[in-house]
Amino acid sequence: MNAAKRTSTFTESVIREMTRIANLHEAVNLAQGFPDFPMPEPMKDAACAAIHGDINQYAVTWGSSALRHAIAEKYRRWYKMEVDPDREVTVTCGATEAMASVFLALIDPGDEVIVFEPFYENYGPDAILAGATPKFVPLERPNWTIDADRLRQAFTKRTKAIIVNTPHNPSGRVLTRAEVSLIAELCVEYDAWAITDEIYEHIRYAGDHHVLATWPGMRQRTITISGLSKTFSCTGWRLGYAVAPHAQTTPIRKVHDFLTVGAPAPLQAAAAVGMAFDRDYFNHLALDYRARRHVLVEALDEAGFRFSIPEGAYYILADFSELSDMDDVTFAKWMTQEVGVATVPGSSFYHDKALGRTMVRFAFCKKFETLKRAAERLSTLRSVV
Ligand SMILES: Cc1ncc(COP(=O)(O)O)c(C=O)c1O
Numbered sequence: 001m002n003a004a005k006r007t008s009t010f011t012e013s014v015i016r017e018m019t020r021i022a023n024l025h026e027a028v029n030l031a032q033g034f035p036d037f038p039m040p041e042p043m044k045d046a047a048c049a050a051i052h053g054d055i056n057q058y059a060v061t062w063g064s065s066a067l068r069h070a071i072a073e074k075y076r077r078w079y080k081m082e083v084d085p086d087r088e089v090t091v092t093c094g095a096t097e098a099m100a101s102v103f104l105a106l107i108d109p110g111d112e113v114i115v116f117e118p119f120y121e122n123y124g125p126d127a128i129l130a131g132a133t134p135k136f137v138p139l140e141r142p143n144w145t146i147d148a149d150r151l152r153q154a155f156t157k158r159t160k161a162i163i164v165n166t167p168h169n170p171s172g173r174v175l176t177r178a179e180v181s182l183i184a185e186l187c188v189e190y191d192a193w194a195i196t197d198e199i200y201e202h203i204r205y206a207g208d209h210h211v212l213a214t215w216p217g218m219r220q221r222t223i224t225i226s227g228l229s230k231t232f233s234c235t236g237w238r239l240g241y242a243v244a245p246h247a248q249t250t251p252i253r254k255v256h257d258f259l260t261v262g263a264p265a266p267l268q269a270a271a272a273v274g275m276a277f278d279r280d281y282f283n284h285l286a287l288d289y290r291a292r293r294h295v296l297v298e299a300l301d302e303a304g305f306r307f308s309i310p311e312g313a314y315y316i317l318a319d320f321s322e323l324s325d326m327d328d329v330t331f332a333k334w335m336t337q338e339v340g341v342a343t344v345p346g347s348s349f350y351h352d353k354a355l356g357r358t359m360v361r362f363a364f365c366k367k368f369e370t371l372k373r374a375a376e377r378l379s380t381l382r383s384v385v
Pocket residue numbers: 033093094095096097120165168169197199226227228229235238239240
């Protein structure tokens with residue numbers, strides 16, 4: 001018996017394969033986008049207290065009241081955005097589940113969904129699960145900007161939604177006010193949804209974080225997705241959320257209920273503690289990542305890679321064409337084996353694989369000692385390539 005056709009184009013994550021090779025060669029793993037340092041102590045304590053306090057049964061399907069209120073309060077405090085915690089918030093198992101639930105709740109088979117490339121790997125499979133037709137719009141190198149004409153041409157009367165990820169994985173780009181305004185204008189003109197992925201909202205080195213839902217005319221046509229994984233260094237907790245108008249929250253909650261019933265109850269209790277942290281925590285997070293970025297930027301520069309310095313998130317998408325003629329997959333495997341640093345081949349972030357053939361992605365969400373070890377190894381690259 002065959003598996004369902006919809007899975008036929010799904011591939012095993014390249015990141016997992018690179019991790020397997022990295023382990024085999026004891027390479028420094030800069031492929032995976034998760035921190036190798038601990039999350040905040042007060043949240044760990046709150047999680048333990050919740051478990052010992054017997055918060056161990058199903059939470060309310062769309063999220064505990066405390067966490068939904070903490071999320072709404074955070075949007076008010078940070079972005080002056082009024083959110084109704086009872087009618088507009090759905091807590092999910094990570095931003096990943098939020099995105100899948102939103103696709104399944106709002107997109108019909110045959111609808112077109114605009115996706116910028118390079119993209120975070122999950123958007124393609126999400127579109128396939130929903131039967132949507134993704135339309136890819138490349139961000140323009142070298143600085144990963146949006147070409148207004150190209151974006152305009154991608155919108156048609158079949159466009160149902162656009163996925164907007166800022167700060168951006170894998171390029172590190174933070175969209176400008178003008179770019180966000182253009183997206184808003186096109187969504188209004190074509191009556192399309194904006195589905196945002198703002199998981200790196202607090203990891204920024206330049207530019208403001210623009211919340212599309214706060215743009216004139218956009219609140220009623222934007223689904224704002226974010227989560228705890230990156231802001232609180234807890235990718236294993238699997239906590240995210242979608243903020244949407246009530247009419248759309250209703251179907252999103254239904255899909256979420258059927259997919260997962262709910263997110264982990266004791267961790268939701270601890271998440272509410274983190275959401276209420278004061279600004280110092282968030283400022284410190286960004287400063288800390290700025291210092292980690294510096295270590296990797298220097299190392300890649302000296303090693304001879306070409307790249308634009310990330311404005312946000314914790315990745316560098318680097319071009320190696322001045323170092324080697326190999327393709328990206330061969331180069332990534334070679335570098336893992338011979339230099340001892342694992343990365344993700346650039347083509348895994350593109351639908352048009354040719355566009356990523358000369359690039360690899362480095363993640364710098366790692367301890368300073370891990371990054372320095374990687375830097376030492378990268379300093380040998382030119383002598384072995
Ligand atoms: C752009 C983007 N969105 C979502 C996720 C996953 O988020 P979560 O852990 O909340 O599912 C990642 C993880 O790397 C990401 O880079």
